Amino acid sequence: MSLAIGIDLGGTAIKGGIVSSKGEILHRTSIDTHASEGVDAVIDRMAGLARTLADHAAHRHEPPLGIGVGSPGMIRQRDGVILSSPNLDGWRDVPLVAKLGAKLNWPITLNNDANNAALGEFRCGAGIGRRNFIMLTLGTGVGGGIIANGKLYVGSRGNAGELGHTIVHPDGRRCGCGQSGCLEAYASAPATAQRAVDALESGQESVLRAKQNGHGQLTSADIVAAAQPGDSVAQHVWMESCKYLAIACVNFQHVFDPDCIAFAGGMSEAGQYLIDGVNLQVAKFFSTNFGTPPAIMLAKLGSDAGLVGAAMSAFEE
Amino acid sequence: MSLAIGIDLGGTAIKGGIVSSKGEILHRTSIDTHASEGVDAVIDRMAGLARTLADHAAHRHEPPLGIGVGSPGMIRQRDGVILSSPNLDGWRDVPLVAKLGAKLNWPITLNNDANNAALGEFRCGAGIGRRNFIMLTLGTGVGGGIIANGKLYVGSRGNAGELGHTIVHPDGRRCGCGQSGCLEAYASAPATAQRAVDALESGQESVLRAKQNGHGQLTSADIVAAAQPGDSVAQHVWMESCKYLAIACVNFQHVFDPDCIAFAGGMSEAGQYLIDGVNLQVAKFFSTNFGTPPAIMLAKLGSDAGLVGAAMSAFEE
Numbered sequence: 001m002s003l004a005i006g007i008d009l010g011g012t013a014i015k016g017g018i019v020s021s022k023g024e025i026l027h028r029t030s031i032d033t034h035a036s037e038g039v040d041a042v043i044d045r046m047a048g049l050a051r052t053l054a055d056h057a058a059h060r061h062e063p064p065l066g067i068g069v070g071s072p073g074m075i076r077q078r079d080g081v082i083l084s085s086p087n088l089d090g091w092r093d094v095p096l097v098a099k100l101g102a103k104l105n106w107p108i109t110l111n112n113d114a115n116n117a118a119l120g121e122f123r124c125g126a127g128i129g130r131r132n133f134i135m136l137t138l139g140t141g142v143g144g145g146i147i148a149n150g151k152l153y154v155g156s157r158g159n160a161g162e163l164g165h166t167i168v169h170p171d172g173r174r175c176g177c178g179q180s181g182c183l184e185a186y187a188s189a190p191a192t193a194q195r196a197v198d199a200l201e202s203g204q205e206s207v208l209r210a211k212q213n214g215h216g217q218l219t220s221a222d223i224v225a226a227a228q229p230g231d232s233v234a235q236h237v238w239m240e241s242c243k244y245l246a247i248a249c250v251n252f253q254h255v256f257d258p259d260c261i262a263f264a265g266g267m268s269e270a271g272q273y274l275i276d277g278v279n280l281q282v283a284k285f286f287s288t289n290f291g292t293p294p295a296i297m298l299a300k301l302g303s304d305a306g307l308v309g310a311a312m313s314a315f316e317e
Numbered sequence: 318m319s320l321a322i323g324i325d326l327g328g329t330a331i332k333g334g335i336v337s338s339k340g341e342i343l344h345r346t347s348i349d350t351h352a353s354e355g356v357d358a359v360i361d362r363m364a365g366l367a368r369t370l371a372d373h374a375a376h377r378h379e380p381p382l383g384i385g386v387g388s389p390g391m392i393r394q395r396d397g398v399i400l401s402s403p404n405l406d407g408w409r410d411v412p413l414v415a416k417l418g419a420k421l422n423w424p425i426t427l428n429n430d431a432n433n434a435a436l437g438e439f440r441c442g443a444g445i446g447r448r449n450f451i452m453l454t455l456g457t458g459v460g461g462g463i464i465a466n467g468k469l470y471v472g473s474r475g476n477a478g479e480l481g482h483t484i485v486h487p488d489g490r491r492c493g494c495g496q497s498g499c500l501e502a503y504a505s506a507p508a509t510a511q512r513a514v515d516a517l518e519s520g521q522e523s524v525l526r527a528k529q530n531g532h533g534q535l536t537s538a539d540i541v542a543a544a545q546p547g548d549s550v551a552q553h554v555w556m557e558s559c560k561y562l563a564i565a566c567v568n569f570q571h572v573f574d575p576d577c578i579a580f581a582g583g584m585s586e587a588g589q590y591l592i593d594g595v596n597l598q599v600a601k602f603f604s605t606n607f608g609t610p611p612a613i614m615l616a617k618l619g620s621d622a623g624l625v626g627a628a629m630s631a632f633e634e
Contacts, residue, residue, distance in 0.1 A: 074606075074607060074608055083608065084606065086606075131473060132472055132473045132477075144572075146572070148465050148466075148470055149465075149468075149470070151466075153465055153466070153573075154574070155449055155573050155574025155575065156448060156449045156574050156575060156576050157574050157608070158574070159574040159607070159608070160449075160572060160573050160574040161572070162571040162572070162574075162607070163571070163572060165571045165604075165607070166567075166568040166571050166572060167485075167564050167567060167568055167602060168484075168487065169487060170485065170486060170560070170561075170564055170602070177604050177606055177607070178604030178605075178606050179567075179602060179603065179604045180602075243487070244487075247484050247487055250483075250484060250496075251483040251484055251568070254479035254480070254482045254483050255461075255463070255477065255478070255479070255480060255483060255572065256470075256472050256477050257471070257472025257473050257474050257475070257476040257477040257479075258472065258473060259473050285484060285487070285496060285497075286496065287482075287494050287495030287496045288495075289391075289401065289403075289494055289495050290391060290476070290479070290482070290494070291391055291400065291474070291476070
């Protein structure tokens, strides 16, 4: 059984795992990122993490074939550079693969973290048996990944699949990325919660008022919990998230003609309630002149998708 | 030099050509479609056209390797079926490849016509030397095609690249496809002209009024001709087309990270005026946090792209 090391570099934690070619995580570990200590300190810790994981693999008499790294933000895949990352303050043009490669003796593959998550889900989760597969990770942001003809599609520089920053409402809500009207500005967990807070601030009555924390905040889980039994403010907000997800899915159907589109991330914990809401909205936006509407489903790997996908990217090399 | 037969099946004409592997059209011919005579009569004429072209190839002592066919509408590529086509009235579930194959002794490949146009432009025009390439054909409708990692991407059924039916304005203008707010409903030639007619009907003053034909109609070329010297109604209408094209290009940049996006079709005859207008609008919608904006250019093959691409698809098989 072949093994690879997967590393998921996040703003607060670096997750690592020894992963089999079937996607089993045989050993996992996690350390704090401490991004404020600077690029070299973080890369030192990543190298240490990789060595620890390799030791575990050695105990199984199966040296890892390579290392796959997932990073948030914009990359240049050709030479493994992280160009910028909103979650890694001050990281600009960091030659991650070169720096990490100088410390370690394995081939290293760098991908965007959401692309890796899609690859993991494709190989080992909701995408098994599919050929063309789209995944949307609906968390703090909205990440995306594209599998085209059975392979992760990363585009010319490595930044394809930024599906959360497709514009679904021109002149719409401001997104953290600097654009307006991005899918992320409507369908991320914080964007969904924020619209409910806005509704409360405008004076609308809702059971959500009692759920606000000391700072007046809500979570997307609060919205779901209130919407399901019938709170009208929560239902309106939730349906708006579903509407923009539906528009995005209709667009991805026309663009990719995929086998299916999977939802992952915190918002997808609403389960069938999310799928039903999006399908209801798809019916309003998709013309059946184009045949069957997009097949929308839930992802299966949960928060492991990025780690599994990072390792899968090492196997693909 | 290898040769293939390209056939571009349209609502009014069937165009055919003998095409070299370099994309040279060595001989071409065109016949009326007469779609009203029914499926079998049209397919008979297509077979006759192919035989005529093959005779021309035989005179060069170079039998064609195969036939590539481009069709408007929805297809099922796996078994070469035209599912439906707005331009071929009454064509439903037509097993084109089986029926044509029963009359001819060459392998036959069926693609959507706009996908073929993108393939032709990729291999022999604006896409030469690129790896990831998007083309938008801005004509009576808005067609699209995607080249991913050097190959035409057609999706799971063969209907990927319907870029003109991505929704760029939720709850926007009605599109002929049955959806609302499609790119085609804003950036096709007739959609552009119609918005100017609407502006005149609402009483706005413009030099365009003198250009209306007996039915009160305009063309997109009229809009360009009036906008360039400064007619404000024409400029507003033109800039709105550019705006929605820009939103689409921003979205395709995020989705595909392509080398470039090329514009073809009647609207692209505005040349640099179109490119400048779209780039101006891209600057409003695209965040430079994502790096360089989409590279937008003009296609080079003109109305030959579909025919050349049809033949290229035969070479790819």
